[in-house]
Structures are given as C-alpha cells and as structure tokens.
Amino acid sequence: DAGVIQSPRHEVTEMGQEVTLRCKPISGHNSLFWYRQTMMRGLELLIYFNNNVPIDDSGMPEDRFSAKMPNASFSTLKIQPSEPRDSAVYFCASNPGGGPGSPLHFGNGTRLTVT
C-alpha cells in the first residue's frame, strides 16, 4: 500500500498565481480530508468528502479556495488567486469510512510558499 500520495511536495509561487494541490487517497478509502497547518493556527480542517461528495466545507477560508473530488482516487485543492497568507503545509488524509473509529491516514503534505 503506497499510502496517501500528495503532489507537489513543495510549491513556491508568486502572489496572484493559481495553485493546484493534488491528492491520491488510499485505494478503497471512502472519506478524504484536506487540512492546512501553520505555526499560528495549527492543523485546520478545510473540507472533507465522503464518497466523492463534499460534506462540509465550512473550514475553507474564502472563495479563493476550492476543492474537487472527481473520482474516488483523486482530489484537488485549488487557490486562485494565491496570497502570502496562504503559505502553509497542506495535508490530505483519507480513511475507510462507513464504520466507527477508522483512523486517518495522512500524506506527507505540500509545503506552499506564496511570495
């Protein structure tokens, strides 16, 4: 099992540019979560999907952020336009769903720097 795969590992971009972060969850996992981590705010849940359907996006900071899950094996988090305050590590996680107590499996994250 390859685990949750995120790409790119690092992204440096200029303010105003569009940024797309990618995630491949573990095969067979029904739930997918996007988190953002900063020193100031810790780990924040942005959005989560269940069976490819967005369930709760109340953590998405603003309209500049959008997330999609076109199929069970792929999700994207897009920031357009990016701003310096978006600089953070973005994590994707998945779990099997459908039953109690399934732990989250995290990817190694994408470190985003917006200059």
Add this chain to the structure above:
Amino acid sequence: LAKTTQPISMDSYEGQEVNITCSHNNIATNDYITWYQQFPSQGPRFIIQGYKTKVTNEVASLFIPADRKSSTLSLPRVSLSDTAVYYCLVGYNTDKLIFGTGTRLQVFP
C-alpha cells in the same frame, strides 16, 4: 463536536514513562478517542485508538476511565525518537475530525 484539551508541552528523559492526558468533557456516545503523533515535515501518524477501558499495542497504551471524559496516552520507556507532537482527537469516523493544539513532547538524553 467534542473539544479536547491537552498540555501544550512536556519534557522527559530517555527511558522514562510518559503519560499525556487529554480532557474531552462533552464526548458523545458514538465517539472514539484517537491519538496521533507528528514529526516535523511529516503528516500526523496514527498511534492508538480506544472507546473505553484500556487499549495496548506495540507502541503505547491508552487508558480511558468509565466516564470517558478524559483519556491518557502512555508511552513506556521513551527514546529520543519519540520527540514529536501528540494529538488527541475525539469523534466518529465520518465527523469533521478536528485537531487541537497537541502536546509537544521533548525527550532529552
């Protein structure tokens, strides 16, 4: 959603047992208690999970009293490589799983 409270940081020495307690006063009947470990530049990693009483695996033990309003992660004989941030989460797997501030454990030689 159950809110969790943990100490911000703890220090220990190699070989000692470390106990980290998490408070979750408004835990719901269906909620599980899950602990994660995070090293720098990595995503959090599952350590242990329980619903009630005691759970033990090759890495840690988890103690949960009868009222389930708190839980204690016990790491036996810590080593330098156990230096990390430890998070306690409470919820059902389909919930929006919220991480608290975590406990930063520093192990000294």
